[in-house]
Amino acid sequence: MRKVRLFILLLVVSVAWLGMHSLALAEVSVEAVISPQTFSLDQGARLSIVVSGARKNVSIEEPDLENIKFHPRGQSSQTSFINGDVSSSITNNYIVQGLVAGKYTIPPITVHVGGKNYKTNSISFEITPSGTGKTETRKGTKSIKDIAFITVSETGEHYPGEIVPITLKAYFNRNYRVDLTSLPALTADGVVMPQLSSEPEQKQEVVGGEPFHVLTWKTSLSGIKTGTHKIQFSLDANLLVPQQRRRPFSQFGGSLFDDSLFDSFFGNVERKPIRATSLEHEFIVLPLPEDGKPAGFTGAIGDFTMEVTGTPLKVEVGEPITLTMTISGKGNFNRVEAPVFPEGPAWKAYSPTSAFDKDNAKYEGSKSFEQAIVVKQGGVNEIPSLTFSYFDPAKKKYVTLRSDPIPLQLQGGVSSQAGGAVAGAGTGTGTLSSAKVDVTTGVGRTTSAVEQVVAAVNLAPIHLETGSFHKRIMPLFKRGWYLTCIALLFVVIAGMVFLIVRRNRYEREPGIAMKEQRQVGLRSDVQRVEDAKESGDAALFLECCRSAIQNHVGGAASQQASAMSLTDLKHHVAGDSPLIEIFTRAEAAAYGGAGLTQDEMDKYYRELKAELEKIL
């Protein structure tokens, strides 16, 4: 048994040794593969050098290519058993990074295996500029234009300086995450665009079945020189590509993006710079026609109106008038200048100031000019007409606006003719007995008494007490206490005048006082009757009625009120007077109780009041 085991062991070892030897003597081949064969500057490719038929002692001479960098990424080996045949290979991996776009060819790479040299095949590949090439994404290879692009509204023929409104739209595929790094920029010669807003209008659109996020800018272009100009817009952005999970290099290979060379700085997202562009457009700038160009044309192009006003319009010679000229409409307001005021012997004009009030865009609104003008001599009765010229691109012709003359009323005042009559210093030529000329201003002045230092020898001496202080210098009649006194006195005077007039009236008509007294009494009695009526107490009501009748009928008849009876009443009033009925009911109630309804009380109240007022 022992011998059999020993024999089997020897047999196995021999077979193994023979196998290994046979492997060692298998044919060696080398191959170089690059993937992908086209990539952009901001991407990379993997170069794999596969040495088949070798398991060790392999060394590779790294290729050296201008503008290309090779970054080693380690070695892997593989052994396979297929149908009893054993094969093995070693793979060396590199990351290929391009520095300059272009087409390249890696020459055959020398591989040393077991003391012998082998050469790989040559490899050709192409490196494209950044962002223009195809982009590897999780969804497969996509063109930049599928991810982002720009559109521009149509432009046609225009004139130098003309403001041409356009709409810029930047489209971004919503299936991709994009981070803007710049605003759209214009590439053009001879055409300018103002600064774009950093807050464009945003909305969603579907283009070609794909949803897009759209940023819209309403802006304008302006040609600064004649000719046909090519214009194109572009903007820079970052495409955010989620980073795949790192896997160890396996016999099945790994994705380009597994490589640590492209690790995102920020973790799991990779930023790939891209550039979105528009198609190239033509912007034609025609020269302004020379025929018919007005003399006062300053370059304004658009569609304008003009309004001219002046204030004040009743002035004296020399008094300034503010002339306001307003140019409204749309166009290149930066070339709109103030209409020139026609100066002459009668007018003097000063430099105008301007203010621009834009509506919703820089090329629409109104520009106002304020200018001071002065009438220099009499005989002027209107502010002359002003003109403003512009070029209308729609009509393709020059337009001159003319304002109507503004009527002016000139009053007497300072005349410029008086400018020559320069008076001497002051109105007098008094001199001081001890005067001396102030040499700093005395030259050329005549008897400049004002310049002479006043020797104050004859001035009254200074005071030694301050006196009372006042916050303001104002006349006495404006001071608070004065006005208060006057007001109070007037109130007192009014009151006394009233009393005097009343007294005089009483003296002239003695009955008036008595009548007034009776009026007061009547009001009081009627009020008591009303109160009794409101309270619903019939007995009290009738008692008050009787008292009122006695007071007023008795008073009118100069009879003692309390002594007046029904019989007396019948003598003093008409037979059908309701006072009799009321008085009768009141007397009956005094002895036998009262039974009045509310309606009856209301009726008696009205009748009593009317009758007693008649008597009064």
Next chain:
Amino acid sequence: MRLIPTLQILVLFLYALVPSIVFAGEPGSLFAEGNAAYSVGEYDKAIAAFEKITVENGYAPSVLYNLGNSYAQKGMIGKALLNYERALKLDPSNSDILGNLDKLRKDAGLFPPEMSMADRFFSVVSIDGWALIGLGCVVAVAVLLGCRLQLNPSKKMFGLSTAAAIVLFVVAVVGITYDYKNYNPLIVVEKDVKLQVSPFDGASPVGAIAEGKTLQPLDKDYGEYVYVQDGSGRKGWLHRGAAEAVCN
């Protein structure tokens, strides 16, 4: 019992006096400083002290008068006359102020323009004088009416007295109105000042205006210029910096 009300009145009087006593402390010392500087000929220092009092405490006739004297000593006629005029507003009957004002004007050749009849009449009394006359007339009418109510004097006497008081009141009102339109003139405080045809730098001159001259503003202004009239009737535009108003 009578003593208590008297004491109360006295206490109230003292309370009223205290602010003026305290008030007089600080400006008082500055005033003394100004006077001391004036007396030794340091007019700049005196001017600074008096101006400071005015800025911090308001206007007092004697402070303004002393300030006027200081400016006069320095030969600054316009400023001197301005401060005399201000002092006169507060103390119209002060003979020192009137005297120095008159003297300085004469010495500077600033003779007042000829006065019309109305000017002469209404200048007999100052504007404050007319105000007091008016107040007096109103008080008189009130008293007369009170007498009429209580004492019942003769109608003729009452009527005449009241009519006289009313007439005088009306004259006083007219006097106030007449004087008020010239109450706040401008005094030219700069040298080499010119009236201009238009309110713009470099405009043609109407004529020169002497320092210290009194001008009346005409309720028109434009930018830094104001439209004025001088005593001889000349009108023109004056730069604001060249003159100061008597009443601020």
